[in-house]
Amino acid sequence: MKSFVNYLFKNQDLFYKVFLFLLTTFLIVYLFPKGGKFKYEIPKGKPWQYENLYAPFDFAILKTSDELSAEKERINKEHIPYYEYNPEIAEQVKTDLERQFSEVLSDTLSRSVTLALKNFVEETSAEIYRNGLLQEIIPLDQDQIIYLKKGNEATEVSYGNILKQNQLRDFLNRKIDEARLQIFRDELIELFFNSVRPNVTYNESLTQNELESKYNQISYTRGNVERGTIIVAKGEVVEGNKLQVLNSLKAEYESQVWSQANYNWVIVGYSMLVFLALLMLMLFIRKYRYDIFQNNVKVTFIFFNLLLMVLLTVLVIRFNVNYVYVVPLCILPLTLKGFFDSRLGLFTHVITVLLLGFIVPDSYEYMFLQIIAGIVTILTVSELYKRANLFITVGQITMVYILSYFAFTVIQEGSIYEVEPETFLMFLLGGLATLFVQPLIYAYEKVFGLVSDMSLLELSDTNSKLLKELSDKAPGTFHHSLNVANLAEAAANEIGANSMLARVGALYHDIGKMRNPTYFTENQTTSVNSHDELSPRESAEIIIEHVINGIEIAKKRNLPDRVIDFIRTHHGTTTVYYFWKKEKEANKNANPEDFRYPGPIPFSKETAILMMCDSVEAASKSIKEPTSKIIDEFVEKIINKQMEEGQFLNSDITFMEIQMVKKVLKRKLKNIYHLRIEYPE
Incomplete structure (x- = not known):
């Protein structure tokens, strides 16, 4: 019994994810309608592409809305x-x-x-x-x-x-x-x-x-179709009375009272499809975003947003199916991109749209419009903390909806006169509802403890209490952090990484130096070096401790985990080379592990950029007579050494992107040292 309890305790994260997965599946299936699903798409104004269709049972032909309206007008x-x-x-x-x-x-x-x-x-x-x-x-x-x-x-x-x-x-x-x-x-x-x-x-x-x-005496049907009667032949154009008969068959099929056995099979079918869709999402997160998979809060957040979009759509469909496009489905990719990344946002959006395709009318049209809108959302939105960018993105989403709907209507009706202006109003209302994403993100930050670019913008303020304290206690470190932040922001922009995150991470990466500021050369204002009275090993311990101290300070000041990650990884598992070399000269049997940072190594493009920028900026102060050639060789040497030590293996950054970062650093350092072209004498 004790071993079983220990097993449960050790695997509680996994059990929670399984519970969350099954609960979400159950709730989605519970929300879905339980009637049958007509297995044919009705191609209005196009040839029937399936085999000849015969009536599977007796059913009445429904009158069109125009016919019913004419009868009411006559009454x-x-x-x-x-x-x-x-x-x-x-x-x-x-x-x-x-x-x-x-x-x-x-x-x-x-x-x-x-x-x-x-x-x-x-x-x-x-x-x-x-x-x-x-x-x-x-x-x-x-x-x-x-x-x-x-x-x-x-x-x-x-x-x-x-x-x-x-x-x-x-x-x-x-x-x-x-x-x-x-x-x-x-x-x-x-x-x-x-x-x-x-x-x-x-x-x-x-x-x-x-x-x-x-009105209640109006008959909503006109005539009947007997079982076995051919409804439409293969290749026959679906229009006029044929279209109405097919719509009547679909309505009758989906509204039939199912037996308990049939009802149970429908539940099983829905459960399997929803299970598979959510399983794909879970596997995607586990394979490509393992850091998110390990965090139960983040996994819960993703599934909660997916479930929320399904719930809103189901409620709107039950109220009035004509308002289905008022549901701001693009809030989902906007939110997930704001907290995580574009790929996860788009994949979750596609899974959600596939699930909603079971219950919405004209499912192909709906899924096409929503997936295209989701792609546009991911491709266009950038720097969500800027209000103008959000308005531009919402405008583009609304325009894509309108253009796609117009194209579908023209294809189906063969005329622009059948376009319904009311649907355009639904798209506009949906676009306005999408603007609610900003207060929603703020609420999510408070409830789930996550951080978005809007919070990063607040953290980037150098007048914040923590950065002011750093400026007072360790002015040299503060100046170094500002320089690194500028370099990291420029490099991140160059390779398409999150520049705001890279800048904020750079501003706070060395806050641990506030504990012992004089042990770091940038804060030494006199010729006295605090390390002169210490052994190389003791000096290395103090230097390495600034990472641990930084993490402690950051947690006490409630900095987000995404920012603390920069403090953890900005030195990776490199060694304090100066003191290691000094110790080795005195003791050939010295253990290099005593001089190594605890890590981990960078695990994102932004943290990898910070490691490169931090090392290059700090070491550049040792260049006595900088020239363009010296700076180029200097940057290449430092970053190549980090690559040889395997510091970027987990950071999902390519060789090409590293080369682009090198070019940025070279250009920026040359600007800092005001290097000019050397003219021949």
């Missing part, structure tokens, strides 16, 4: 709206008219005139409220038939037969003229306007419910 035109008649208002108005009659009209009128006026008011009121009075909001055609609802009964009435409130004055004037009561026109109009109120209102809820009921 809208034929639909009869509902209006509500309120009899209580009519009764209240009748009462108000009787009450105000004596107030508006004079009491001195004769009985016959008063009776005639009362009859007029009563008859006119009855006519106004025969079909009701409407305050018109949505005008209809006068011949439009409507339902006028009185209580529980609804009768058909011509819209023109209902009096509108804005027609009331003309109606009253006409009635007064017909009754020849013009002398009482003002009083009668005042009477009616004081009392009459609209009592007919548009019943929107009832009308809408009736309309929805008719």
Whole structure:
């Protein structure tokens, strides 16, 4: 039992990766839809490239969206709206008219005139409220038939037969003229306007419910295809009715209710494909980015981002599949390139797109657009910490989306008039969402403890607390670090490495010298050498210790691991040659391992560049009369010696790139020493 526990403890990193791998596979399969997948790509407007296709079962032909829209439009035109008649208002108005009659009209009128006026008011009121009075909001055609609802009964009435409130004055004037009561026109109009109120209102809820009921009665199919009927023959162009029949077959196939056995097999199939895709990603990381593979936090970060993109896409598809291109999938390669490198970013992006190809419509088109956009992202984005670069990259990504979509549409439709402008808006929204990568990277740095180029930009500030302390305690080392940083940045730019990382690593690589600054020649301001009183071995120990001290200081000041790597590797496993030679002269049996730096040797292009620049810059101070030839030989000698000792074997840097770094160092040193062309006498 104890041995088993020890085995688990020793291999806990491996077990964690297996758990992470299986958990990610499970979550992705869980998110995927569990229906069947139609096995044919439908080539709209192109010949059918497969064998003759026969109907595998009976299915109905779905109507096109245009046909359904036409039916809804017809229902809208034929639909009869509902209006509500309120009899209580009519009764209240009748009462108000009787009450105000004596107030508006004079009491001195004769009985016959008063009776005639009362009859007029009563008859006119009855006519106004025969079909009701409407305050018109949505005008209809006068011949439009409507339902006028009185209580529980609804009768058909011509819209023109209902009096509108804005027609009331003309109606009253006409009635007064017909009754020849013009002398009482003002009083009668005042009477009616004081009392009459609209009592007919548009019943929107009832009308809408009736309309929805008719919409629900629409048949979404037209005709049926029986099992065994040929749907499309090989070489036949897929368009018109053939296209709609194929789309109907696909929809029916993917929406069928599966038996438990079939459902389980679908799960097994999805699990195998997702398992293989994620396995390829894991193997890629293990083979080509082994340093990342060994770091569980970084592996978790990569799988988390992949899962996040799948989750966002699935959620958008479930909400509305037309918005699938709003998902900023290019955030994935942008983020991974910002934290790691381009190759890993692109490979992870491709794996993610392949996984999403299972669930998106028009999977080939989707994968083509997303992979091309990912390639453009990797090729164009550089120095992400510069805001202008991010905007330019996002603009290029959006343009690639638009151009690719336009090309696909022209190929499929054979016309530019079928291009949907709404899709361009989706691409623009996706581009805007991609700009969220900067705050996202900041959040990732805090959560996962990683470092990006934006953090490196902050660390490159020479006014930072740690670099100011270095400047105060070891001014010579600080000046040396600045020179090395300039050389490393120029060399990294020359070979396409991360120049910001190389510069920051160079600025901090010698912070360990703050512990014993006077034991390093660049900080000695007098002729007294602290090493004169020490043995060569003791001196070598102090010199070597600056690497260990630097790592301790860096960890206490929370410098990122990517920067600490430069402190660890800037001397590799070389020897402190001066003191080793001095010890060997005194003791021929001296052990060279006592004078060797602990390593490791550089394991990236940037750390290899720092080793070259640090050695060349430090040793260049010993050149008494520099000439162009001397500098060339000097640079060649130092770097060739490092190559012979195998210091660059793990750094993934080529011979050609080393030669390019040499040229940069030679040119920079000549500029530092202000060398001019030697003219013949």
